[in-house]
Amino acid sequence: MAGSRWASDAAAGLLDLRPAAPGGAPFWSYRTLGPELFRDLRDAAYRKIALQVPAGLTRNVQALAAQLRRETGADVAVVARACFGACDVPSPDEVPGAQASVVLGHARIPNVALPLPTYFVEMREPGGDAAKLAAIVDRAGLPERLALVASVQHLDLVGPLAEALRATGRTVRYDEGDRRLAYAAQALGCNYSGAERAAGDVDAFLFVGTGRFHPLGLALAVDRPVHALDPLQALLEPPIDRGALVRRRQLLVASLRDATRFAILVSSFAGQHRGGMAQALRSRAIAHGRSAEILVFGRLDPSDLVGRDVEAYVSTACPRIALDDGGLYPRPVITPPELLMALGELPIEPYRFDTFR
Numbered sequence: 128m129a130g131s132r133w134a135s136d137a138a139a140g141l142l143d144l145r146p147a148a149p150g151g152a153p154f155w156s157y158r159t160l161g162p163e164l165f166r167d168l169r170d171a172a173y174r175k176i177a178l179q180v181p182a183g184l185t186r187n188v189q190a191l192a193a194q195l196r197r198e199t200g201a202d203v204a205v206v207a208r209a210c211f212g213a214c215d216v217p218s219p220d221e222v223p224g225a226q227a228s229v230v231l232g233h234a235r236i237p238n239v240a241l242p243l244p245t246y247f248v249e250m251r252e253p254g255g256d257a258a259k260l261a262a263i264v265d266r267a268g269l270p271e272r273l274a275l276v277a278s279v280q281h282l283d284l285v286g287p288l289a290e291a292l293r294a295t296g297r298t299v300r301y302d303e304g305d306r307r308l309a310y311a312a313q314a315l316g317c318n319y320s321g322a323e324r325a326a327g328d329v330d331a332f333l334f335v336g337t338g339r340f341h342p343l344g345l346a347l348a349v350d351r352p353v354h355a356l357d358p359l360q361a362l363l364e365p366p367i368d369r370g371a372l373v374r375r376r377q378l379l380v381a382s383l384r385d386a387t388r389f390a391i392l393v394s395s396f397a398g399q400h401r402g403g404m405a406q407a408l409r410s411r412a413i414a415h416g417r418s419a420e421i422l423v424f425g426r427l428d429p430s431d432l433v434g435r436d437v438e439a440y441v442s443t444a445c446p447r448i449a450l451d452d453g454g455l456y457p458r459p460v461i462t463p464p465e466l467l468m469a470l471g472e473l474p475i476e477p478y479r480f481d482t483f484r
Contacts, residue, residue: 347480
């Protein structure tokens with residue numbers, strides 16, 4: 128089964144501390160930037176709107192903001208900071224006077240309460256010939272039982288591609304995830320629960336999308352081969368070496384088994400905040416004779432952690448801080464399950480991905 132499942136009920140009780148039921152401001156979802164969005168924003172008659180875009184759209188953000196102003200008559204303030212997903216949407220304090228947010232490139236996370244009325248524009252990508260892509264997969268000799276996973280931009284291709292792959296004689300599935308995922312087959316950098324559900328019944332996963340961010344996370348979350356298919360370039364990547372990824376993390380954890388001074392990082396973003404988990408982890412560290420201070424942050428910069436008298440940091444925020452960016456920090460950064468491995472409360476094998484619930 129999936130590698131993120133906890134080894135014991137006790138560990139699950141410690142770490143499966145779910146956020147409060149969703150509430151807060153309303154939301155709307157759109158496939159792309161277009162007339163429906165503009166009409167709804169005009170009808171709402173907002174005076175000021177916060178616009179948030181992912182890194183891939185920052186080059187065009189001035190044109191996007193100007194278009195929103197023309198179409199809605201509202202003042203538009205661009206959120207300049209990096210955007211990692213729907214877990215860190217703009218807050219009223221961040222954009223004073225904003226009455227609503229327009230968030231491009233992400234889908235709403237259902238169990239995260241929103242601070243402002245939020246319009247999610249998922250930027251769905253229509254590109255990709257399902258029959259052509261299925262033929263590429265077939266020629267590559269991928270296993271018979273496959274599960275599909277995709278970034279939100281390419282979810283429209285999942286159904287047609289599944290049918291085209293079934294025509295090659297394969298069994299293909301894609302699953303609903305838990306309450307953090309809005310769609311079947313969807314991947315988030317912190318949650319691959321739909322894939323985890325399928326892991327015991329498939330031979331491999333096929334990720335549909337661009338870049339390496341999601342496939343690498345998927346490879347850590349499930350104990351099956353992960354292949355990445357770029358539908359825009361019709362390019363199938365070799366399977367990710369999960370063993371090498373996991374061994375690096377396990378070696379890091381093993382190097383910290385004698386560490387005595389930890390700091391536990393807690394994000395103030397509503398979609399990443401796990402203060403209860405941080406308190407529970409601190410208690411577990413103290414029970415093992417270690418020290419563990421809690422550090423709260425908004426936007427974390429490696430320079431914020433320079434000069435602190437600790438041997439490692441434990442990130443209860445986005446797991447990709449530890450898994451992708453750990454080398455940028457002055458001390459090792461590990462995830463909550465990795466801390467439990469270092470304390471000896473969880474075995475080091477199988478590796479456990481830090482899934483947000």
